[in-house]
Amino acid sequence: MSREISLAEVKKHNKANDLWVVIEDKVYDLTKFKQEHPGGEDSLISVAGRNGTREFLDVGHSQEAREIMKKFLIGNLAAADIKKKGAVGASPTADDNVNANANANATPKQCCILH
Numbered sequence: 001m002s003r004e005i006s007l008a009e010v011k012k013h014n015k016a017n018d019l020w021v022v023i024e025d026k027v028y029d030l031t032k033f034k035q036e037h038p039g040g041e042d043s044l045i046s047v048a049g050r051n052g053t054r055e056f057l058d059v060g061h062s063q064e065a066r067e068i069m070k071k072f073l074i075g076n077l078a079a080a081d082i083k084k085k086g087a088v089g090a091s092p093t094a095d096d097n098v099n100a101n102a103n104a105n106a107t108p109k110q111c112c113i114l115h
């Protein structure tokens with residue numbers, strides 16, 4: 001179950017009879033589940049082909065619901081699409097800093113006599 005699926009791919013499955021949803025960076029095929037969903041078909045159709053994490057969490061789904069959803073997991077949201085979502089306020093990681101320092105040490109100091 002480690003298939004990577006892009007958001008663009010998820011968007012193609014945005015219909016009642018072809019219904020994929022992203023929840024917490026995982027992709028679910030809920031086409032067959034929608035008739036069984038205690039919250040009704042319409043709620044799932046309303047998030048078809050997109051990220052439904054907020055809607056899913058707003059309901060406060062039970063642990064039982066979380067068990068059921070595992071059966072419909074088809075893959076993980078592609079890393080590139082996860083990053084896009086969380087890009088706000090991004091700061092350099094510790095690794096970036098280590099590399100920056102390493103480079104600073106490795107590179108001879110520039111002469112500023114012309115500036």
Ligand code: HEM
Pocket residue numbers: 021028030037038039040043044046047052055056059060061062063064065066068069072
């Ligand atoms: C794989 C995904 C999902 C599964 C397995 C699932 C399962 C369930 C289950 C078992 C319940 C009964 C209450 C509970 O046990 O929490 C429920 C209720 C409900 N679900 Fe979902 N659900 C899923 C996704 C969603 C999404 C994406 C939405 C909204 C867009 C949604 C909206 C609702 C609503 C509105 C209820 C009714 C809550 C109530 O009656 O108070 N569900 N769901």
